Amino acid sequence: MTAKLLAGRRVLAIGSALPDLAQGPLEGAIVTTGGLDRLIGVGAADADLLIIEADSWGGAALAAGVQALALCAAPPPVLLVGANLPTAVVRTLLRLERSDVLEAPFSNENLAAAVAHLMTARAAPAAAAPAPSGDIARCWAVTGAVGGSGATTIAIEIANQLCVRTGKDKSVCLIDLNLADGSAAAYLGASPAMRLPDLARAADTLDHSMLQAFATPLTKQFDLFSAARDPQAFESIPPEAILRLLEVACETYQWVIVDMPRHRRAWSVQALSGCDEVLVISELTVPALLAARSLSDEIERAIGSGRKPRIVLNRVAGRMFGPAPSLAEAERALQRKAEGGVSSDWEAAAASVNLGGPIATHRPKSKIVKDVQQLVERLAGEAAQRDGQTTRAA
Ligand SMILES: Nc1ncnc2c1ncn2[C@@H]1O[C@H](COP(=O)(O)OP(=O)(O)OP(=O)(O)O)[C@@H](O)[C@H]1O
Numbered sequence: 001m002t003a004k005l006l007a008g009r010r011v012l013a014i015g016s017a018l019p020d021l022a023q024g025p026l027e028g029a030i031v032t033t034g035g036l037d038r039l040i041g042v043g044a045a046d047a048d049l050l051i052i053e054a055d056s057w058g059g060a061a062l063a064a065g066v067q068a069l070a071l072c073a074a075p076p077p078v079l080l081v082g083a084n085l086p087t088a089v090v091r092t093l094l095r096l097e098r099s100d101v102l103e104a105p106f107s108n109e110n111l112a113a114a115v116a117h118l119m120t121a122r123a124a125p126a127a128a129a130p131a132p133s134g135d136i137a138r139c140w141a142v143t144g145a146v147g148g149s150g151a152t153t154i155a156i157e158i159a160n161q162l163c164v165r166t167g168k169d170k171s172v173c174l175i176d177l178n179l180a181d182g183s184a185a186a187y188l189g190a191s192p193a194m195r196l197p198d199l200a201r202a203a204d205t206l207d208h209s210m211l212q213a214f215a216t217p218l219t220k221q222f223d224l225f226s227a228a229r230d231p232q233a234f235e236s237i238p239p240e241a242i243l244r245l246l247e248v249a250c251e252t253y254q255w256v257i258v259d260m261p262r263h264r265r266a267w268s269v270q271a272l273s274g275c276d277e278v279l280v281i282s283e284l285t286v287p288a289l290l291a292a293r294s295l296s297d298e299i300e301r302a303i304g305s306g307r308k309p310r311i312v313l314n315r316v317a318g319r320m321f322g323p324a325p326s327l328a329e330a331e332r333a334l335q336r337k338a339e340g341g342v343s344s345d346w347e348a349a350a351a352s353v354n355l356g357g358p359i360a361t362h363r364p365k366s367k368i369v370k371d372v373q374q375l376v377e378r379l380a381g382e383a384a385q386r387d388g389q390t391t392r393a394a
């Protein structure tokens, strides 16, 4: 596909290892090579595509080259590739209208896909990164009362339902803050794109463009923010960087769903205080219900706004077998009403994680989908009502 796209197109390769690509993923293109100085004043007359190999250059020289490119009136589309991609360079580059970054190691297919995307972006500039929405998003946090209660599963389904509800491009994101071992990316069959060393350095600098470098687009509407497993992650990321990530995401998307770690971190209370809703997911066992009650009380006390987390019962069986508590017994143990129940459907849940994607995609008729849809409708409806009341009061 790229051979057709690139037939006769002029690719200017800035780096020493790139000419070999002319026989591979850049087949069909007229590839010339040059130094970083070629980026000064470069325009459509010089090349149809720029590929910059970051590892061929020192950090300062690369930064200066990309800065020069940013000053050009109408630079060609540009792809930055390499193993060492300095954050500042990536930020400058991603501000350009047609730009992308590919982290090494990458396959010929990865490179071909990135090139194809850039070359077609010319005809479809509207597919560029979303502009900040101007409004502050609704942010809902989802956390489990006990391990494995279904927080990630429900967070994914909620985000997916919100995409259906809004129908707008780039309107919903899911942020997996289980930084050490989050499973949202694996459940969605996606590759994590949030590089933790970059996030750690970004407390003061993270902005809308950089946020896009951390996003894994899942559909036209739905972006995922997640990092590769890292046992040191919680120790290595300053709280300010996490809070900044949430803040910028809320300025960019209409809905932000956060998969929150169960154990409290230095930033947990502040993050939860900024959320419009906190959903505590419990299963229907006595220990889980007791844990849900105390976690919910703890969160309520810590955020101190009088807002109560909502408890959602997951894996509710249509007909109870064995000594599982009934809904009434569950609510007695919780000492409050549950916000809703999500049916148990192991086949649908397992099929979706194995295929990679929301249950609504792979098993749209599952009761899980209907239950989450009702939950979302109710919560989003209440939020809209509150907004209406605030507007009238003002
Ligand atoms: N309603 C449901 N019916 C059947 N299986 C479910 C349901 N919800 C979740 N599961 C399954 O339960 C398991 C645990 O779910 P999940 O990973 O979402 O829980 P979690 O609370 O995020 O776990 P962790 O504590 O590891 O973060 C997964 O195998 C998932 O597919």
Ligand SMILES: [Mg+2]
Pocket: 151, 152, 153, 178, 183
């Ligand atoms: Mg989880």
